[in-house]
Structure formats: C-alpha cells, structure tokens
Amino acid sequence: MLTRNDSTLSVGYESNINSSKPELMSERNDSKTSDVCSNDEPLECEKEDESQTATAPAGSVYAWVIVACAGFNMMCTLGIVNSFGIFSTYYINYIFPEMSAAAIAWIGTMMSLFMLGGAVTTGPLTDRFGFKAVSLSGTAICCTALLLASFTHALWQLVVTQGVMFGLGAACIFSPSVSLPAQWHDKTRPLATGIAVAGSGAGGMIFSAITQKMMESLGHKWTLRALSLIFLCISGTSGMFYKQRLVVPQGGTRFMAIAKDPRLILVGMGGLCVNISYFVPWYYLPTAAIKIGQTRQAANNLVVYMNAGSTVGRVVSAYIAMFLGPINCVAVAYYVCAVLVLVVLLAVHQMSAYIALSVIYGALSASFISITPLILANVFGAQAVTTAMGIMNMWCSIGVLIGNPSQGAIYQKYDRPHGSFVAIAIWGFAGIFLAACCYTALKHVVVRKTQHHMWSRL
16 A cells, blocks of 8 residues: 555545546545655645635536636637737738848747746745736736737837737736646546636637738737737636635745656656647648648648647547546657657658648647646645646746747758758657657656556556
C-alpha cells in the first residue's frame, strides 16, 4: 500500500483512477495535503480545508456556471490573440506597406509573450485579491488596450497597445480561467477543465470570422473599437461570476517551492519545447497546400480544420484522461503529433493528407492545454494550481519568443529558396518530440519510489 511518506502522488491522481485501482484508495482519507513537496526537500504543506469554504460544494450547479464563464473568457482572450493574423494581413498590405512582415509580427509575438509570461504573477495576485478582481482588472486592461490601439498612427504604438498591453491584460484572465474550474470540481475535474479551455478553440473560429467581416466593412480602427466593446460585454459579465472556492493557505501559496519542484520544471520544459514548434503546421501547412496547386481559400481552410479539431480535442482529451491517465495522454499525443508532422510535410504531397493532419494535429495537440491544468492540480492541489499554471506559462512564453522568430528564419534560409519544407518539418518534429520526452520523464519522477511503474495509468 502507498504510505504518506513515500508517495509522490497527490489525492487527485488517486481520485481519477480509483474505479479500476481500488488499492490506491487506502490512504485517500488522510492524503488531502497539496503535494507541493519534492521527495528530496520536504516542505510543510498546507491542507485544503473544505470546512472553511464559504461557497457551494464541488460539482454543484454553480461549479458548472464557473466552467461556462471560464469558457467565455477563454473564448475572448484566445479568440482575439488567434485572430491577429487578420490584422497582420491588413497592416502589411494597407497600413504599413513599407514595413517588413517580421516587424509587424512583433505585435502578435508581444501579445502571446506577455499573455503567457505575465501569467506568473496571477497566482500571488489571486491569493491576495481573489479571482474576480484579477479577472475584471484584466478585462479592463484588454478593453483599454484595444481602444487605445484604434487611435494609434505608428507601428511601435500598436506593439505597445495591441501587443504588450493587451497581453498583460489577457494574462490576468487566461491563467485564472484555466485553473479556477479545478477548484470547483473533483470527480468531473478533467471534463470541466476540457470544456473551459475548449472556449479558446471556439474563440479562434468565431473571432476570426467576426474580425474578417468587420475589417472589410468598418476598417481596422472601428474593428478594434467594436472588439473592445464585445470583449467588455462578454468577459466583464463572465468575470462577475468568478468566485474562489478554496481558502488561501496561511502565508499564501508556496511560490518558490512550486517553482523549484522537479515535476513543474519538467512540465515547464515540455511547454517550452512544444511552443517552439507548435505553430509549424498552423503557419506552413497552408503554404504547402498552395505549393501543390490548391487555392488560397482551400489552403486557409486548413487552419479552420485545425481550430475545429482543437475545439473538440480539448474536451475529448480531457475525458479520455479520466481513464488513461493525464500524463499518459499528453505524452502519447505528442509522440503521435511529432511523427505526423515529420512524415506529412516531408513525404506526403496530397491535400487529403493535409486535411487529415490538420484535424488530427489540432485535436491531439490540444491535450497540452486541457490536460496540463489537471496534472498540476493533481500534483500541487487545486488551491495552488493558479500559481503552478502561471509559472508553467512563463516557461511557455520563452518557447514562443524562441519559436516564432526561429521558424521564420529557418524557413526563409533553408526551405523557401528550394521550395521545400524539410528544415521546418525537422524543426517542428524536434520541439514536439522533446515535449513528449519531458512528459515521459515526468512520469518517471512521479512513479519512482512507489509501487507504480511507467505503464501505470497516471
């Protein structure tokens, strides 16, 4: 039997697999401590005291209200971030034709960088001010950023407003929205998290379509103003329903203990690696389709297929994780994604294969977004998951900063002159494969010194 001293698993893992592993239930009643302690350097951990909560119990009706509101917030933040490509095309062709595409791309890069990197502050902020205050502050910052961007006249002003400022506001919404459902759900935690993050995939499709229509009829300035109003209505209303279920431990969440935990370091390294290569199919698969004679519309539809696959995959992968184990799901998904990217971009030159890759890659790669919050909640406890997510997203922001410029440089230097995709395919394979290896290493760290093995359902 597992004992409290030698187990590296928190109660979350036990509750997710108790249906077929009854022997893991032996210590459930006395193992509710949030596992922020590494095996080599034990710390004094705080308990999640259910008796001190002043809100509805886990799995209640209000718990699903939280999931819906988190989904709407994810739809707004990620929807606008993912629709930047529409603005980018407009800026390149009409507003700043004298500027290089690389220079304009810094708007989107700063947006993603500060959304992910800024999330490291959301754990301490939610501990001090609560989820509602932090989320609504983020809404105010994002709306102000879009409004200010509509009055700009220079590229650097758009980088500051639409890029940096919006990214910082999105950080205050993104990480709390991903992590809050974990506080409100126990047995249904994977499904609830998957539904919440599925909003980001839906937002990518909805906001891209809305932005495109408004840009054609209103121009970019009034489009930014309209998006600011839409964001205020949806995100502001959703944030009003945010409520923290678990009390903050005395002294706050152990930030440095979580940051130095080898399990979080491995998850963070996985996030860094996957963000280095994640957008290779998104950016270069449409180009590959055009190379084989497809129309621009057919090529752009591949991105729609990836968004659709991602939306469904975020829910399905979280549900599957309840039965196969969250770490197993992410590792296997990324091994498959790495091989598919390499094989299809190098050896297959048919539109049907590109469509299949778009749907499968969108569905499988989404597992990182929907399952990682579950893994962190299981390891560190639901109270500490916001802090853990913020630190993990900081790792991801480094990957974004490295990956986006590197992809363009590699394609420009090695592939574009020859009309091939060899170098960019290898780059895409390498990052995703290393991410899968990080999760395999995480599995080893989790199961060592326990009765479990590498094939355990964790």
